[in-house]
Amino acid sequence: MESRNKYDAILIGSGLGSLTAGALLTLQQKQKILILERHSKVGGFTHVFKRQGKYTWDVGLHYVGEMNAESMPRMIFDYITAGALQWNKIPDPYDTFIYPGNKIELFSGRKIFTDTLIKVFPEEAEAIRQYVSDVFHVVSVNMKNIVLDKMYSGLSILNKPFSSPRSKYLHGTLEEYCRYRFRNKQLAAIISSQWGNYGLPPESASFLIHSIIATHYINGGYYPAGGSKSIPDTISAVILKHGGTIKVNSRVSRIIVENNTAAGVVVLEKKENGFSETEYYSDCIISGAGARITFGELLRDPKSIEIINQINSLKQSTGTVTAYLGLSENPSGLGLNGGNIWIYDSYDHNKNFANRNSSIEGKPQLAYVSFPSVRSGTETEHTAEIISFIDYEVFAKWADNPCKKRGEDYEDLKNRIMDKLIDLVESKIPGFASKITYKELSTPLTTEHYSGNKFGYIYGIPSVPERKDLKFISNRTHIKNLYLTGADSGTHGIAGALFSGVFAAAEVMGKPKSLIKIFSEAKKFKKRSR
Numbered sequence: 035m036e037s038r039n040k041y042d043a044i045l046i047g048s049g050l051g052s053l054t055a056g057a058l059l060t061l062q063q064k065q066k067i068l069i070l071e072r073h074s075k076v077g078g079f080t081h082v083f084k085r086q087g088k089y090t091w092d093v094g095l096h097y098v099g100e101m102n103a104e105s106m107p108r109m110i111f112d113y114i115t116a117g118a119l120q121w122n123k124i125p126d127p128y129d130t131f132i133y134p135g136n137k138i139e140l141f142s143g144r145k146i147f148t149d150t151l152i153k154v155f156p157e158e159a160e161a162i163r164q165y166v167s168d169v170f171h172v173v174s175v176n177m178k179n180i181v182l183d184k185m186y187s188g189l190s191i192l193n194k195p196f197s198s199p200r201s202k203y204l205h206g207t208l209e210e211y212c213r214y215r216f217r218n219k220q221l222a223a224i225i226s227s228q229w230g231n232y233g234l235p236p237e238s239a240s241f242l243i244h245s246i247i248a249t250h251y252i253n254g255g256y257y258p259a260g261g262s263k264s265i266p267d268t269i270s271a272v273i274l275k276h277g278g279t280i281k282v283n284s285r286v287s288r289i290i291v292e293n294n295t296a297a298g299v300v301v302l303e304k305k306e307n308g309f310s311e312t313e314y315y316s317d318c319i320i321s322g323a324g325a326r327i328t329f330g331e332l333l334r335d336p337k338s339i340e341i342i343n344q345i346n347s348l349k350q351s352t353g354t355v356t357a358y359l360g361l362s363e364n365p366s367g368l369g370l371n372g373g374n375i376w377i378y379d380s381y382d383h384n385k386n387f388a389n390r391n392s393s394i395e396g397k398p399q400l401a402y403v404s405f406p407s408v409r410s411g412t413e414t415e416h417t418a419e420i421i422s423f424i425d426y427e428v429f430a431k432w433a434d435n436p437c438k439k440r441g442e443d444y445e446d447l448k449n450r451i452m453d454k455l456i457d458l459v460e461s462k463i464p465g466f467a468s469k470i471t472y473k474e475l476s477t478p479l480t481t482e483h484y485s486g487n488k489f490g491y492i493y494g495i496p497s498v499p500e501r502k503d504l505k506f507i508s509n510r511t512h513i514k515n516l517y518l519t520g521a522d523s524g525t526h527g528i529a530g531a532l533f534s535g536v537f538a539a540a541e542v543m544g545k546p547k548s549l550i551k552i553f554s555e556a557k558k559f560k561k562r563s564r
């Protein structure tokens with residue numbers, strides 16, 4: 035074995051989970067780490083891309099909650115970026131939900147959220163108050179369980195989960211909860227309006243995951259100053275400064291396992307004239323590539339196959355299309371402040387989801403609009419994104435064609451879908467279409483190509499109630515010395531991936547001591563930087 039190919043830890047993928055774990059291992063233990071990324075850019079879903087040398091879009095970060103200076107996620111970000119990552123608060127209303135004949139705007143703050151809903155649905159005032167209390171209750175019990183479990187495996191059972199009479203509903207779907215809590219169906223729909231953030235409508239989505247998202251955003255949204263690429267840029271800088279190595283264009287094709295113990299990885303490295311295969315070795319392999327890739331592609335043992343079958347047996351989410359738009363001017367001229375706009379064809383979200391392929395022949399049932407340039411605070415050329423759900427199967431017949439060479443009929447279909455999305459937004463925001471100077475549509479095939487995620491899934495393991503019972507959603511795996519980080523080892527989203535990196539690093543360095551140390555170092559860093 036060549037010693038230059040031996041590392042203290044090897045991390046697969048450079049998503050936020052891997053970057054966070056990698057930064058903590060270098061900061062706290064000066065470990066010699068290697069991060070291997072299949073794409074040409076670092077960051078996973080936090081990377082950005084540019085067109086015409088001027089228009090920039092994020093691909094998987096539109097808003098993040100809880101980035102006020104006092105919050106623990108913010109303190110961890112500050113610590114792993116040496117304070118270099120700054121956050122812009124998205125102006126209120128940070129979320130606007132447009133339904134047929136109705137518009138609801140969300141302003142930052144638990145009380146304002148409650149009052150806004152009570153103003154529209156005064157007859158449901160008590161149910162609204164109870165809902166807000168329930169989402170915080172579920173999240174706090176869940177958080178206590180996670181922290182106890184991460185510190186001392188298995189101890190979470192001592193902290194009885196959801197022991198109140200409400201428990202029946204708290205374990206189920208969002209729809210079951212809403213039926214129990216609200217009489218008014220429109221109120222239930224409005225409460226559920228952010229379901230696009232976890233990819234499944236109320237009839238399938240876990241109420242626990244809904245609660246995590248709802249409380250995460252209740253105090254408003256934030257966006258990284260300089261755009262979402264500031265996240266990988268600033269964390270990578272810390273990793274490199276402390277001696278870590280990050281290699282792009284390096285796809286791990288296999289995890290080397292000997293006697294049920296991970297010992298290294300086989301990597302296909304892109305070179306000028308093709309690929310070369312290299313082996314890297316370590317007694318600590320951390321995969322941030324997602325459960326489907328880790329267990330389904332990089333491992334081949336019976337237990338991994340069982341895990342994949344378990345994932346496949348769950349109700350699945352679906353793929354997305356995104357229209358990336360260049361604008362001739364700041365959208366503020368249209369009365370837009372940079373907050374998110376969610377457009378729904380009906381109050382029935384299950385129907386909106388079921389009819390997700392209607393963008394092909396009929397009218398799109400839903401669209402989410404975001405404004406990266408306004409939020410970043412540094413872009414002078416303005417951009418917008420329109421996202422909608424659509425099945426991979428719609429595009430499957432082009433899956434074997436190379437990216438950007440899928441043919442005219444594929445491009446025609448993309449253009450048709452893109453125009454319908456733009457028409458839908460124009461119908462709610464008159465004048466929007468006339469500002470568009472550049473347009474391009476990504477499909478689930480694009481997501482599959484760039485992320486490696488089969489079928490273009492964007493959120494990993496689906497957010498169904500059964501998710502919380504899946505034992506493999508953890509930082510440890512059934513293989514010794516193989517750890518998981520990233521959204522599939524905890525919960526998805528930027529905050530979920532950040533904490534997955536914290537917990538993975540703590541697992542490797544030895545918990546509970548190291549977990550306490552990470553949190554205390556983050557707090558100390560904050561005190562020092564004041």
Ligand SMILES: Cc1cc2nc3c(=O)[nH]c(=O)nc-3n(C[C@H](O)[C@H](O)[C@H](O)COP(=O)(O)OP(=O)(O)OC[C@H]3O[C@@H](n4cnc5c(N)ncnc54)[C@H](O)[C@@H]3O)c2cc1C
Nearest residue numbers: 047049050051072078079094096097286492520521527528
């Ligand atoms: C369209 C979209 C919108 C989103 N909006 C938001 C939002 O507004 N707010 C929010 O909080 N979250 C949002 N998310 C979710 C959030 O971006 C993700 O949950 C989070 O970034 C996932 O991080 P991760 O660490 O799991 O890794 P990922 O970002 O999934 O990265 C995994 C990395 O592993 C690499 N990889 C895979 N296989 C291999 C291999 N074999 N070898 C080497 N490398 C490999 C991939 O190329 C990728 O870079 C959004 C996601 C999407 C897609």
